[in-house]
Amino acid sequence: MTTDVxxxxxxxxxxxxxxxxxxxxxxxxxxxxxxxxxxAWANIDVALKQRHDxxxxxxxxxxxxMQFEQDVLTDVAxxxxxxSPTEPIPTQAAVSEATSSAIRSLFAxxxxxxxxxxxxxxxxxxxxxxxxxxxxxxxxxxYNDQVYRHNTRIAQVPALFLAPIFRWQARxxxxxxxxxxxxxxxxxRST
Amino acid sequence: xxxxxxxxxxxVAVFAGGGLVAGLVLxxxxxxxxxxxxxxxxxxxxxxxxxxxxxxxxxxxVEPAEVLLVSSLQSVPCVYxxxxxxxxxxxxxxxxxxxxxxxxxxxxxxxxxxxxxxPRRARWDVPLRFDDRSxxxxxxxAGLRPRTGSLHTLADPDRETQVAQLLGLDRxxxxxxxxSGLGGTLPGVGLFHGTGSRQRRYSEARVEPGxxxxxxxxxxxxxxxxxxxxxxxxxxxxxxxxxxxxAASIAHARAAGTLLDDPDEAWGNAAIPGFGIGRPTRAPExxxxxxxxxxxxxxxxxxxxxxxxxxxxxxxxxSAADARLLVxxxxxxxxxxxxxxxxxxxxxxxxxxxxxxxxxxxxxxxGIQA
Numbered sequence: 001m002t003t004d005v006x007x008x009x010x011x012x013x014x015x016x017x018x019x020x021x022x023x024x025x026x027x028x029x030x031x032x033x034x035x036x037x038x039x040a041w042a043n044i045d046v047a048l049k050q051r052h053d054x055x056x057x058x059x060x061x062x063x064x065x066m067q068f069e070q071d072v073l074t075d076v077a078x079x080x081x082x083x084s085p086t087e088p089i090p091t092q093a094a095v096s097e098a099t100s101s102a103i104r105s106l107f108a109x110x111x112x113x114x115x116x117x118x119x120x121x122x123x124x125x126x127x128x129x130x131x132x133x134x135x136x137x138x139x140x141x142x143y144n145d146q147v148y149r150h151n152t153r154i155a156q157v158p159a160l161f162l163a164p165i166f167r168w169q170a171r172x173x174x175x176x177x178x179x180x181x182x183x184x185x186x187x188x189r190s191t
Numbered sequence: 192x193x194x195x196x197x198x199x200x201x202x203v204a205v206f207a208g209g210g211l212v213a214g215l216v217l218x219x220x221x222x223x224x225x226x227x228x229x230x231x232x233x234x235x236x237x238x239x240x241x242x243x244x245x246x247x248x249x250x251x252x253v254e255p256a257e258v259l260l261v262s263s264l265q266s267v268p269c270v271y272x273x274x275x276x277x278x279x280x281x282x283x284x285x286x287x288x289x290x291x292x293x294x295x296x297x298x299x300x301x302x303x304x305x306x307x308x309x310p311r312r313a314r315w316d317v318p319l320r321f322d323d324r325s326x327x328x329x330x331x332x333a334g335l336r337p338r339t340g341s342l343h344t345l346a347d348p349d350r351e352t353q354v355a356q357l358l359g360l361d362r363x364x365x366x367x368x369x370x371s372g373l374g375g376t377l378p379g380v381g382l383f384h385g386t387g388s389r390q391r392r393y394s395e396a397r398v399e400p401g402x403x404x405x406x407x408x409x410x411x412x413x414x415x416x417x418x419x420x421x422x423x424x425x426x427x428x429x430x431x432x433x434x435x436x437x438a439a440s441i442a443h444a445r446a447a448g449t450l451l452d453d454p455d456e457a458w459g460n461a462a463i464p465g466f467g468i469g470r471p472t473r474a475p476e477x478x479x480x481x482x483x484x485x486x487x488x489x490x491x492x493x494x495x496x497x498x499x500x501x502x503x504x505x506x507x508x509x510s511a512a513d514a515r516l517l518v519x520x521x522x523x524x525x526x527x528x529x530x531x532x533x534x535x536x537x538x539x540x541x542x543x544x545x546x547x548x549x550x551x552x553x554x555x556x557x558g559i560q561a
Binding site for chain 1: 218222225226229232233234235236237238240241243245246303538541544545548549552553555556559
């Protein structure tokens with residue numbers, strides 16, 4: 001084998017090493033991104049479940065005093081009943097937004113009842129639900145950022161060439177679609 | 192056409208061989224940089240207040256915890272440093288005179304809260320802050336201020352220590368006021384100064400309180416750390432609870448019922464926050480003849496509890512068996528950009544390696560023909 005051939009083999013080997021490395025790292029990176037999205041979603045789901053579990057306690061704590069605010073309480077109950085972890089993510093986002101909106105309305109009304117504001121358990125529940133709302137907002141931001149990174153990665157070279165082979169697809173953001181905004185699925189269900 | 196003159200062939204062969212090796216080394220470093228850039232840029236930043244257990248990326252300002260390190264070459268208080276002194280040899284090579292790397296636990300703060308970092312087994316991506324050479328004409332570099340006292344200093348020294356530091360008593364007395372009781376190395380002043388005409392290169396990388404850093408690691412409850420004391424230090428030589436021999440000893444002690452889970456039971460008064468510095472947060476059990484200790488004031492007690500008494504369920508950041516902690520200097524964008532540059536230099540290294548291989552081939556071919 002001549003030295004020319006040896007040099008050619010070496011050059012091809014180095015280029016092949018670089019290409020192989022990029023393919024391997026890109027594959028691993030996209031898989032890791034997908035897993036981070038799943039984890040970020042699981043963390044949102046935990047917070048949504050916590051909020052879902054706390055709402056009945058809040059409603060029962062204020063129901064006795066807020067006899068004339070049944071609409072607000074019904075909105076909260078409807079939004080809570082619409083929670084379904086098996087629905088597609090945009091649907092869950094719409095339900096979550098509707099729940100947050102109903103909770104904000106409830107808290108605004110609670111402000112008008114001094115006897116409620118002086119009750120320790122109501123204040124504690126309010127603080128805890130506000131904390132969970134804040135956690136949901138932060139984790140939603142984190143989830144959407146992770147989805148953005150995933151979707152950007154698979155739309156760029158070199159992952160763009162690998163996407164059809166490994167069937168990588170863009171993931172849904174945690175946000176309601178326009179049609180979900182118009183008609184959130186907040187039918188009362190027995191849960 | 193003669194490309195390589197016969198008399199130049201040995202020199203060309205040496206340069207080509209060197210270029211080949213250097214190019215491949217740069218390529219391997221570039222691969223490492225690419226991996227790190229991907230890890231940094233593909234992870235989203237979590238807000239500390241809403242952090243969840245698992246792998247996370249946080250960005251914020253470094254705050255000290257209990258103790259700080261004093262860097263070797265510039266005596267700067269820091270939470271991490273990597274210092275090296277290399278001395279040139281007559282044959283164009285160099286010798287390592289000093290190579291130190293230490294880290295100590297610290298906190299990172301963003302706009303939402305703070306998080307404790309346990310740096311054991313961490314990987315540090317920190318650029319040099321001091322990089323200078325000695326010379327026969329100018330002597331030692333102007334910025335060289337070798338450490339003369341203890342490796343550790345208190346992060347929040349009391350008044351007497353601050354006065355001693357201001358008056359420079361620590362240097363005159365060999366560092367006694369700075370001594371934290373945790374030990375440390377004292378390399379010796381002579382080690383830092385060059386001899387004769389041999390040129391020295393001094394380099395030091397540091398992470399100081401107030402720096403912006405990016406940390407990627409596993410958020411886990413403090414109670415899940417296998418050995419919090421060991422995890423708080425990274426001196427590269429400490430055996431942790433994951434060492435097979437240490438783990439076997441712990442298992443043996445647990446089986447024999449001599450391993451205590453309660454710090455109060457195991458350490459007595461020493462488990463009381465602030466006891467070690469003479470300001471306990473609650474009354475210790477002392478011998479009647481012993482001098483009673485003043486209890487810490489409410490504000491002090493709150494600070495001591497926060498510093499020394501971490502709740503078992505509190506989330507902290509540390510290395511995991513399957514994921515080493517990564518601490519990178521600067522914002523995520525800056526850290527990723529730095530590593531992408533390393534990758535691009537690695538690609539240039541590949542070009543250098545191929546070019547060197549071609550040159551080497553010409554030399555070999557010329558040798559065969561001759």
